[in-house]
Amino acid sequence: MNSSLLPVLPPAPARLLAATSLPVHTPAGLVGDTPLLWVGEPFTPAGRGFWAKLEGHNPGGIKDRTALYMVARARERGDLLPGAPIVESTSGTLGLGLALAGVTFGHPVTVVTDPGMETMMTGLLTAYGADVQSVTRPHSTGGWQQARRERVGELLAARPDAWCPDQYHNPDNVAAYRPLAHELIAQLGRIDALVVSVGTGGHSAGIAHVLRGYFPDLRVTGVDTTGSTIFGQPAAPRLMRGLGSSIYPRNVDYTLFDEVHWVAAPEAVWAARALARDHYATGGWSVGAVALAARWLAGQLPAEARIAAVFPDGPQRYTTTVFDDAYCREHHLLGHQPADAPEEIGFPGERTVTRWTRCTTVTDPLASTAPLGADATGCDLAEAAR
Incomplete structure (x- = not known):
């Protein structure tokens, strides 16, 4: 009998599954194990x-990892209550991560950005359910970044139940x-x-x-x-x-x-x-x-x-x-x-x-003695407003 005419049997199901990623039940399961x-x-x-x-x-990129982690830890500590809003400054990638965390854990997300945000990023963030707000003028010394963070402070002051991840200073x-x-x-x-x-x-x-x-x-x-x-x-x-x-x-x-x-x-x-x-x-x-x-x-x-x-x-x-x-x-x-x-x-x-x-000389420019207000966070500003 001509062996070339025999049907080729597929591998056993266990062998087919061995090299594939496991199914996930939430979008958070898509994060990690990158090539x-x-x-x-x-x-x-x-x-x-x-x-x-x-x-x-x-x-959404590397900051999916930290957005999910910061939100999960804040919920465990009680800093972020169920369904409470998340507000943060971002140039883009963390915004995508926070939108992912918002969908995963059930929180509305507001991100504050600036005119440098790419149109595609604004569209994606909006599609993922985030409220995108943009500042219109840079801070006189801290530029767009500090202007964004001050706007975060204003939003937090207006929403006492809101939580700010404060990615710049949060050890999580x-x-x-x-x-x-x-x-x-x-x-x-x-x-x-x-x-x-x-x-x-x-x-x-x-x-x-x-x-x-x-x-x-x-x-x-x-x-x-x-x-x-x-x-x-x-x-x-x-x-x-x-x-x-x-x-x-x-x-x-x-x-x-x-x-x-x-x-x-x-x-x-x-x-x-x-x-x-x-x-x-x-x-x-x-x-x-x-x-x-x-x-x-x-x-x-x-x-x-x-x-x-x-x-x-x-x-x-x-x-x-x-x-x-x-x-x-x-x-x-x-x-x-x-x-x-x-x-x-x-x-x-x-x-x-x-x-x-x-x-090759790397030192802390502030030498551990930051002047008062030099790197105030949006969260700090909100506390001051309260």
Whole structure:
């Protein structure tokens, strides 16, 4: 009998199910266990590369993790009562996470943003049931970020039952990223270096603290944007969103960093576009900046070093900015291939940086003595109003 005519039997059902994700009953179950992708040449030098943790595979990005965790802990403590509103400032990604948490736990969500929010993000947040409010003018010293936070304070004062996650200072924002660190260990086994963007300080502190406990010699590289005050540079207008700050988030753990890299917007755009072209995996401002620093680090460390770079989100929200030629031409972002290596400064206040620059002296700009009101939160402002 001709064996080629025999029917091919499918594998047993148990074998079919073994390699698939389990069904989930709530959208929160879609968060976590994100993939890890090797990024090598042609983006990196031959024989060198790094591992990219693709947090864009979460429904809304990396901040789905912290939004769900902060909301769950607040409910456990009784800080957030059943059905009470959630109010927070966001440049976008946390808003998506809070909308997810609102659907999961049954809370109305109001997010305060500014005119820099992409139209697509506003549409998505609205579709997911969030009330999106936008401030119209920047704060005189704290920029759009402080203006958003002051508006949060006003909303909280008007709604005594409302709760503010205060992502910039909430320690739950740090604790939320322990599972991500554990995923990295399970995926890589050994990690020699970590490259992370820094904004609220949550995922950089949460991941690095856990990894340093397992790997004491871990090298941690923080990535910021030019014009950000986090690591001691003077405040300046910032085009990039999702990393950097014009205030001093207390969740940033300066003791964990071996070095900081500041990256300018044109350099991040170049890296994000090169990643898309070469590896079909990319994201926006933060991803481009992180990839640029990780690319350089891969050329500095031994070829066998295992470098983990966290990509906070994917490219979708950036189709009208980072990946839009008209937008990039308007803001002079094209045609600026970065240098092969960053400039170096000896300490953060040595001079104002305007391009990719590295510093191995990392200290807290406030030296643990923040002046009164210097980084007041929206929640603080609400308490004062009450």
